[in-house]
Amino acid sequence: MRVEFELLGHVRAFLDGAEVDLGPAQRQSVLVALLMSASPDVQMDRLAARVWEDQPPPGAAGTLRAHISRLRRTFRGALQIDRGRLGYVVHTDESAIDVVAFRDLVARARDAEDDVLAADLFGQAMTLWRGEPFAGLSGEWVERTRSALQRERHAARLDHNDVRLRLGRHTALASSLAEEVAAHPLDERLRAQYLLALFRSGSTAELLRQYEDIRVSLAEELGVDPGPALRALHQRALSGDAGVRRAVPVGFGCHLPSEVPDFVGRADEVVELTTDPPHLALISGPAGVGKSTLAISVAHRLRPRFPDGQLYVRASTSAEALETLLLQCGVVPSELPSGPSARTAMLRGRLSGRKVLIMIDDLHDAGQITDVVPGTPDCAVLITSRSLLATTPMGRRIRLKPLRERESVEMLTSLVGAGRAVTESAALRDIASACGHLPLALRIAGARLSAMPSAPLVALAERLRDHRARLDELDVGVASVRTSIGFSYRRLSEDDRTALRWLGVLSANDFTERQLSTLSGRPDVSRTLERLCDAGMIDPSGPGTGGEQEFRMHDLLGDFVREQARRIPPEVRRAGLRRLAGASADVAPRPAAGRTWFAREPFGSSAAEAVTRGRHAEAG
Structure with a gap:
């Protein structure tokens, strides 16, 4: 707990x-x-x-x-x-x-x-x-x-x-320092920082007023003059000493989050994104697959190519994204335009003629892109999203999948230590498999194991085999697979959430359009499946045995939707299973596996038995 x-x-x-x-x-x-x-x-x-x-x-x-x-x-x-x-x-x-x-x-x-x-x-x-x-x-x-x-x-x-x-963030800093100076009027170090920020922002008149203010305050309240550091800064600013300005880096500085130190895998994707980076690139994929980690790593590698700054915004509304980017470009809050069009124009003006990289993290509305994409080809935008953003033109698209087994084991090894990994290599591979090779799940499992250095790895591996409790195990409060998937789930429409709940009635994670249609009683679910694919909840997995397109959910998403399936009333679930049990044999892509299509207790065991003893008995 x-x-x-x-x-x-x-x-x-x-x-x-x-x-x-x-x-x-x-x-x-x-x-x-x-x-x-x-x-x-x-x-x-x-x-x-x-x-x-x-x-x-x-x-x-x-x-x-x-x-x-x-x-x-x-x-x-x-x-x-x-x-x-x-x-x-x-x-x-x-x-x-x-x-x-x-x-x-x-x-x-x-x-x-x-x-x-x-x-x-x-x-x-x-x-x-x-x-x-x-x-x-x-x-x-x-x-x-x-x-x-x-x-x-x-x-x-x-x-x-x-x-x-x-880092050269003096313009944005000057605004916040004004409030701090008011709260600490006699703090000379704070006032010196404020004077330096004002000077680098070109506010010489306000700099002189601030210096006079602290000089008078120190004399009246403490009977002393400003210290040598403050006086020296004042004199250098008066003389226009270029040394005061020299510390200002070109452009807007780096606002990227720090890289994850134990980043593993994704070598092909890193090469693709760092070789001749396009004006607009998208990294998409399901919750927890490591989109942000990859994008941040790539963005840091691209810093030398964009010397005028690297901006970062976690997607919210277009207005909030524009405000964040403008503040990172040095605009003080009092100078922010009120309307989105004016803010877009100001941002493009600030970026004009510069080589700047913008990372937009966790974008979920394609309409947000238009306002923040710069008009100059010398800038680049790197976007992460759970959605495919299929209607938005992109210079490059990368759809992330879970890690390979070798990479999963490498990540867990970095988290639990090489000694434990070698001693219990089989258990480590079992944990990686139970996590579905999903980076978020692997990181959570690794964090739990590193917090218990004397605990055998096999104990966690055994607990993760229980699908009913697996999401409980992959939760450390600040990071949770269930919470991450739930965020994507809540973004869906109610119709699409209902479709996922019906998929939770099945015990297998592979299914066809006809299975979902028959089970849910909805004659046409093709658009629903398109939206679920676009949202990163399911993926096409190729034609099945009968040639019909199959789809697949990640194992952990399957665990999640089975929890959600409990919201379907029992009598409604049983009716859906009876419809599926009464359908013709070609509903199922792999009839021989018929016994595994249906969820474990309490979901429709009688219907599952009807399938295995009825029409599909010959496949058993």
Whole structure:
């Protein structure tokens, strides 16, 4: 059971993604005091002092025991709070606490040798903040801890600002720094960053006003002059020193996410996409097949060919995509046009005459492409989508399939370690097969195994053989095969979702148009199958034994739609199975396999028996 804690804002907790009720503020304070302790062994008197501001009332120990008892029941074993020799010992995955995750990301960003990676890590750290820490809680210890965390955040922001300035993102940075300067008016390092961003953006008048503002503030409130660094920057800006500007890279900088370090396979696709890259290229494929990972890797390889910048946007609405791209091009928010046509014109104007690569991740509406594709042939756009986007002209299309077995084993080996992989090579291949060689599933399985270094691989391999529980096993909270497939499923129309649910009544993942039509009672399902192919939910698999076109679902999608098939009322399922059982023998592409067409209990076992003992008995 996965537990997650959010302390950087209102105190919240989640069990397997569902928020739990933490009770009154005092109980939340107890939880915060336990989670924020530098030592896992929290003494009773120290815990009481944190909750009651060094003045615990009579009976405080009993109240604490009651709160801790309720917390144990709330988390149902996912958060263990044991009584130790001196107090309480807390056992939980520290990475599930947003404060710990924030500190880890900041530390990794500060250690990163690459500024693009550092900026990405700092950005991830900042997104964890949802407001002031422990919002709504009070007390002296809470206030002290809250202030310390806010100081950590401010220090991280300053380091992040330095990285963004080195990357040439000064125009976008100047706008956000204005708010930070207002909140920290006497911070000379912050003000120096703001002055540098203003100078590089050509706002010399505002630079001079800001310098005078901090000079007067420091003199009136602290009785000091600006420090040497701030004075030197002011003088260099006044003299037009080119050295102040020299740090600005040509173009818009790199906004791509960092590469996945253990990227494997896809050698042919990488060559195809990096050799003479077209103006518009599409990587499509089903959920979890690794489209984004491939595209990011390719985009980084193409950086030298597009020296004026590499932009990145995760597809949402056209308006949001345009805004993101314009901000990455250095447009300040106050200068953004209001209408989409004006924004498109501004983006194309910014890109004109430049060599820029744009990556659009997870596009699901072909209409979004028109607004963001640049008009200049020197730019390129790399798109990932679960859909084929069949009506959109593309210079190159790549339809990703699951990895080969060798590549799947290589990925798992990189995650679990070569020693375990060699010792239990057969179990590793079984895990790869049970994951359907789908990169997302492999990564989740690898993450689970790496978190249990002493556990035998065969244990997970055995659990993954159970199709009914396989999707439960391929879930680590932050990554889930069921969630990923569910996102694609919810994008479909209700008619198409209904068709998939009917396919879940079958136990096999191969089927024909006539099978689906007969089972669902819909005379024409050809357009439905076209839409499901376009959405990446199914694939044509060639003609069957009788020459009829067959289709195939990925094994994990088959597990998902069998879960969804439970939504079909039992009597409706049985009627569909009776229709299929009564159909002529040529409905089935492989009659000899008739016994496997129907789902396991509770889906229509009587109909399956009717097939095997009735018309199709001769095939058994």
